[in-house]
Amino acid sequence: MTDEGFMGPPWQMDWTLKAQAARDALPENVRKMIDAARAELVTAKDPYFRGVDADADLPRDMKVRPVDSSRPKGARVLLFDNGHGWMTYTFIRRCEDPQVVVEEIFWQ
Incomplete structure (x- = not known):
């Protein structure tokens, strides 16, 4: 637990059945990219990546954006493989x- 009373990283991660099936159907090299993105998410201090350049510590081929900018605590999309793939979380x-x-x- 942190001083704020919340647990900190590493965070737990769960997958919807649809997301897990989509991941499992991808080629092994893409699954490795997804695993690298997963590692970044579960170890991030703030998985929302709020603020200007909050995702600056991510690898160069990854970016995090809000799905809907009017919902600051809503879903996020993590772009990986230079935008060729994403995971919504x-x-x-x-x-x-x-x-x-x-x-x-998703990956294309």
Whole structure:
């Protein structure tokens, strides 16, 4: 737990069945990129990546953007492979078991 009363990284991560099936259907090299993106998410101090250049510590081929800018605590999209793929996720900040939930995976 942190001083704020919340648990900190590494965060738990869960996948919807649809996202897990999409990930499993991709080639191995793409799954490795997704695993690298996953590692960045579960170890981020703030999985929302709020603020100007908050995602500056991510690898050069990854960026995080809000899905809807009017919802600051809403879903995010993590772009990987220089924008050729993305994963849409939400962060559920709970005292007991905060976690990242991946809702969609796409790669082209």
